[in-house]
Amino acid sequence: MALASLLKSESADFSLRCERPFAFGAGWDQTELGFGTSAGDGLNFAVKAPLCAEDEDGPERKIEFLHGTTTLAFKFQHGVIVAVDSRATAGSYIASQTVKKVIEINPYLLGTMAGGAADCSFWERLLARQCRIYELRNKERISVAAASKLLANMVYQYKGMGLSMGTMVCGWDKRGPGLYYVDSEGNRICGDQFAVGSGSMYAYGVLDSGLRPDLSVEEACELGRRAIYQATYRDAYSGGTVNLYRVHSEGWEKVSQEDVLGLHLQYSSQTA
């Protein structure tokens, strides 16, 4: 099955995959059997996507899309917490400190943005359209699994063409809280917690040490906030404000938006 072979490839195998997993209606690659896959197809959370010039469009591939950001999401007993920073960088220039990296797909689905901003927001808007059509046709909300599958299949057709997107699809459906990581390499993984971007390692440190099964809503929000703050503290490419969302059974709600400097003063006064 297509998904199984995708998962297999991202575990340990970094060699060139000769056989292509089945892609729906992917007409463009029929003349390029086996090409178009970049070596090092591993799970790319941090920094550079190793885009080696195996393709014809050599010079374009060398543009490195730095996933300069920190986004995280984790499931807990009362839903899903989504926390993101808000800095956009172009090289070492801070382009903006007020970017909205959580995309509101529909009232019960959220997507996060890491990688190319245009790619993320465009494809997630397209996903919102597909989700709405599904709702109208089938008279029920789309499940998080199906929504993330739609997104993954959409971008998979452009694999190798330079799309850069690492997003987490978060929501609540009849199976409970749902969290999927989808990226432009074609990965789609279900999980209980993810952190994506250049600051993800710092965020994981805080997240993993603070995650407990019995977190209350307040504690979970604070954990997400602290994880992003710590990442912005150490990662140059993350900063700005921490945007925090929570997804529960009725949909999502924006919990808080706090400037990182304010958080810094708050935390340092706590420890002092």
Add this chain to the structure above:
Amino acid sequence: MSYDRAITVFSPDGHLFQVEYAQEAVKKGSTSVGARGKNVVVLGVEKKSVAKLQDDRTVRKICALDDNVFMAFAGLTADARIVINRARVECQSHRLTVEDPVTVEYITRYISNIKQRYTQSNGRRPFGISSLIVGFDFDGTPRLYQTDPSGTYHAWKANAIGRSAKTVREFLEKNYKEEDMESDTETVKLVIRSLLEVVQSGSKNIELAIMKYNEPLKILNQKEIENYVLDIEKEKEEAEKKKKKT
């Protein structure tokens, strides 16, 4: 000028004659009956008598589309084969893209869309089949839908298609009782009784399939059908005796 040659031509009074002729072809097919109980769905078909040398196991009119949906049809068997193939592929595609089994309504809608497409393209004729699609949704609700060559579909509590469908439907309308549907055996008996009305030579020519939620489709063998028929005859006798007494 006759308006019945091309499928894509309306007649002056608004008919698509090819579609109506397709419905006539359906009326020539062998009868199929479906009923939806509270916890069970039942499909019964009239088995056409087979030639002496024919292996009758190869003639199966009740087909599984997926673990939770199956269908019976009336009309051109060859057309049905194509529709069933497409539906089976779609059931698996749905599982792949949505990670859930199809709902009965979804696959019915898909089949009806195919049928409608064939009523609106040139060079093709409509499918000459009506189908009864039965099954359970993800949450355990039993469903019964009927499609016809024009591409419309409706949900039913009990319905019949094919030869003498009208008679059978009237029988079902008279004898369908909501309380009876709570019991699985009563639902089965309703289907058998309605088929016995129109099938010559009784239980030998009936094929019956039962499905319960989360259980695989069960096709009854000859003995089991015989038992139900005996029960039904007993009940009929008792009802007549009661009538004679009063």
